[in-house]
Amino acid sequence: MALDQSFVGRTYPPTAPYEVGREKIREFAEAVGDANPAYTDTEAAKALGHPDVIAPPTFVFAITFKAAGEVIADPKLGLDYSRVVHGDQKFAYTRPVRAGDRLTVTSTIEAIKSLAGNDILDIRGEVHDEAGEHVVTAWTKLVARAAAEEA
Amino acid sequence: MTAKIAFDEVEVGTELPARSFPVTRATLVRYAGASGDFNPIHWNEKFAKEVGLPDVIAHGMFTMAEAIRVVTDWAGDPGAVVEYGVRFTKPVVVPNDETGALIEVSAKVAAKLDDNRVRVDLTAMSAGQKVLGMSRAVVRLA
Numbered sequence: 400m401a402l403d404q405s406f407v408g409r410t411y412p413p414t415a416p417y418e419v420g421r422e423k424i425r426e427f428a429e430a431v432g433d434a435n436p437a438y439t440d441t442e443a444a445k446a447l448g449h450p451d452v453i454a455p456p457t458f459v460f461a462i463t464f465k466a467a468g469e470v471i472a473d474p475k476l477g478l479d480y481s482r483v484v485h486g487d488q489k490f491a492y493t494r495p496v497r498a499g500d501r502l503t504v505t506s507t508i509e510a511i512k513s514l515a516g517n518d519i520l521d522i523r524g525e526v527h528d529e530a531g532e533h534v535v536t537a538w539t540k541l542v543a544r545a546a547a548e549e550a
Numbered sequence: 551m552t553a554k555i556a557f558d559e560v561e562v563g564t565e566l567p568a569r570s571f572p573v574t575r576a577t578l579v580r581y582a583g584a585s586g587d588f589n590p591i592h593w594n595e596k597f598a599k600e601v602g603l604p605d606v607i608a609h610g611m612f613t614m615a616e617a618i619r620v621v622t623d624w625a626g627d628p629g630a631v632v633e634y635g636v637r638f639t640k641p642v643v644v645p646n647d648e649t650g651a652l653i654e655v656s657a658k659v660a661a662k663l664d665d666n667r668v669r670v671d672l673t674a675m676s677a678g679q680k681v682l683g684m685s686r687a688v689v690r691l692a
Contacts, residue, residue, distance in 0.1 A: 423584075430584035431615040432571065437628055447552045447627045456622070456631050457615045461586050485610045487684070489635030495628065538635075 402511045402518050406476050413503040414466045416529065421498035424454045431455065444497075453495040459502075460488070463524035463537040466504035470522055471541070476508075478520060479543050486519065486540035493533045501529040509538070516545030554626030557666040557691040566624045566657040566670065571616040573608050573642065574650030581612045595646065607641035608651065613681055617655045617674045621687045624657075632667065633688035642676040651676050657687075666691050 421439075428438040436443035437453050444452045471478055496502070503526070510521040524537040578592050587609055590597040598606050614636050622628040644651045653676050660671040667690050674682040 427584045430577075430580045431612065431619075432577075433615075433619055433622075435619075435622060435628055447629060449629055453629055455615060456618050456628060456634050457611055460611050465586070485638050487635065487637045488611070488614060489633070491633045492631060495631075 401513050402477050402520065403475065404511055406473075406508050407511050408508065410505060410507040411466075411470055413505045413527075414469075416501035416503050417462045417465075419454065419496055419498055419500040419502065421452050424452055424458065424498060427458050427461075428455055449495065449497060451498045453497045456490060456492070456495070457488075459490065459496050459526060459535055459537060462502055463504050463506075463526060464539065466506045466524055467522045467539055467541075470506050470508060471520075478518065478541075482543045483541050484544065486542040487538070488540070489538040490535055492535045494535075496526075496534060500534065502526050502534060518543040552627050553630040553690065553692045555624060555691050557662070557668065560659050560662070560668060560691065562659055562662060564659040566620050566659075568654070568656040569620050569623075571619070571653045571655065572650060573612065573616075573644055573653060574648070575606065575644060575646055577650065578606065578608060578612070578644060581609055585609065585611060587611065603641065603643075605643050605645055608644055608653075610636075610638040610641075613638075613642055613653055613674060613676075616653050617672050617682060617685060618687060620655045620657045620672065621670055621689060625689050625691065630690050631687055632690055633686070635687075636672075636674075636685040637683040638681070639683040640676075640679040640681045642681050653681065660686070663688065 505525045507523045512519040520541045522539045526534045655674050657672045661669040670687045672685040
């Protein structure tokens with residue numbers, strides 16, 4: 400089923416703040432096997448010029464994808480999530496995410512395309528801190544595979 | 551931000567130290583918990599096969615997290631990464647054994663930009679297949 404093109408350009412309200420915990424950063428860094436001390440050692444992070452431990456570059460995806468989930472789940476959009484795969488992912492950082500950040504995400508549907516029966520959805524998530532300063536933008540391309548393939 | 555590599559010391563074509571990252575089923579369970587992505591294709595073989603996959607596959611975001619380590623370990627400061635993007639071209643298939651799969655990442659400086667920034671192009675392979683395409687990071691060097 401083709402997605403509703405009228406959703407292109409639609410921006411959803413900002414999410415409630417997500418508070419970045421230092422132990423959550425540690426858990427993530429350990430899960431990807433990354434022992435960089437900037438993720439776990441405040442003094443090491445400060446030596447690099449950061450006010451506190453920072454998160455690995457892809458950490459923020461958990462936050463932006465949760466926000467994108469609200470877009471994906473919008474029944475009026477008509478996306479079959481059971482057929483969705485992750486196509487592309489990109490981040491542009493103003494600064495790294497760090498412990499103590501309270502981050503909100505504002506999601507916008509940038510594009511909707513149909514290609515060979517696949518529905519392709521581009522979502523942009525703008526991440527801001529409590530002061531309203533930009534932290535990172537995440538672009539996520541989702542592909543809902545054509546249903547006919549497995550019929 | 552304090553990258554330990556100086557902009558003037560790198561040239562287009564400079565290779566970053568390549569790395570290999572092992573991934574087993576246990577790695578994926580752990581990553582699922584840390585990231586909050588509990589999609590069963592990453593831990594349930596029966597489910598993965600029912601939706602047409604050859605076996606359990608790694609989270610694309612796990613592969614993306616591993617690949618950038620080649621850049622962050624080189625630059626020293628992970629906060630020096632100003633842009634990072636990938637395309638998920640093939641899945642990393644993770645069999646249910648002790649060895650699992652291997653993600654092999656290489657990278658080189660592809661362009662020198664303004665403001666001490668360089669573009670690094672990454673290649674990520676698993677089982678002879680290119681698992682990331684269009685994989686690029688922009689890093690601000692010292």
